[in-house]
Amino acid sequence: MEPVPVRCPACRREHAYRPPSYPCPCGAPTAPPVLPGAPVVRVTRRARGDDRVTVRCEACGRRDQWPRPELCCPCGTVLRVPVRPAPAPGRDAAPEDPARPVTPAHIPLPRTAPAPRPAFRSTAIRDAGDALATAARYLGWLGYHDVARPARPSATRIDLRATGVMAQVDTVSRPTALRDVECLWLNALSAQVTGVLFSLSGYAPDAAARADELGVPLFTMDAAGTPRPVNGPAEELLSTGA
Structure with a gap:
């Protein structure tokens, strides 16, 4: 996906923003479709569930909840980037399976036990x-x-x-x-x-x-x-x- 211009309303700095992509369970990379030219929203407070957005995988049609695109401007302002709403399931989309759980953005993979590390050597912190x-x-x-x-x-x-x-x-x-x-x-x-x-x-x-x-x-x-x-x-x- 090509980056889209995003202007911070606080400092007027312009950014080239590319939303992160996440792996759908089918294996295809999936990214929230941002709306070029739409005004961004300053994040000043959050509500529960406010940081997720429904995204439809273009490869298999599955709809999942992914992190809502946001950008942290160097001036300290957190910006929410508008996205195109996911289409409702229809003929062009694979039907959703209600028994299939929503996939989180990060699934920890099984890992083998790491090799033992020596104890960390601490030194005094003065500054x-x-x-x-x-x-x-x-x-x-x-x-x-x-x-x-x-x-x-x-x-x-x-x-x-x-x-x-x-x-x-x-x-x-x-x-x-x-x-x-x-x-x-x-x-x-x-x-x-x-x-x-x-x-x-x-x-x-x-x-x-x-x-x-x-x-x-x-x-x-x-x-x-x-x-x-x-x-x-x-x-x-x-x-x-x-």
């Missing part, structure tokens, strides 16, 4: 540089290779990158906010990698709840320099490794 270095070593310890900081400061606040992962390291004195979780998830989704968050001050309750819904691993770090998982996705990542 933001120490926190970044600790997070980088921890990602390497989990199995991600060539962890590095971007050559230039990232407008999307991505502090670390490696093959298959991007991470944000929050060193401010307040709990990490909901917007940080959502922006990291959107950027990781667009890049088709895992997004991981590290925080020195913990997470706001709504941010932690949203991370659970989106499957974003959350870790906290203390002055002793040991990252600790604080939600299910982080526990899973710690257990399986990269």
Whole structure:
């Protein structure tokens, strides 16, 4: 699918947006059909079930619920991109099977037990540089290779990158906010990698709840320099490794 222009109503920045595609159970890639030229919507609050949209697979006609296309602008505004409604089942669509469960956007695949890792060697964290270095070593310890900081400061606040992962390291004195979780998830989704968050001050309750819904691993770090998982996705990542 070709990218469509999306303009942020807050800062007027224009983005070339391509919605992420997901594998239908039939194996065909499926992407929500965005509406070129339709005005985007600023996301200021969310309702339950508001982040899903019905998408019809063009290959088999199956209709499933997938994440609604969203874009996190570098200015911090979360934008919802309008999509074309899925056609109702008819002659040109395969009938839906009510007994067939809705397929989630992510299905964890069975994995063999990872090789035992040596204990992580922690070092004291005295400043933001120490926190970044600790997070980088921890990602390497989990199995991600060539962890590095971007050559230039990232407008999307991505502090670390490696093959298959991007991470944000929050060193401010307040709990990490909901917007940080959502922006990291959107950027990781667009890049088709895992997004991981590290925080020195913990997470706001709504941010932690949203991370659970989106499957974003959350870790906290203390002055002793040991990252600790604080939600299910982080526990899973710690257990399986990269």
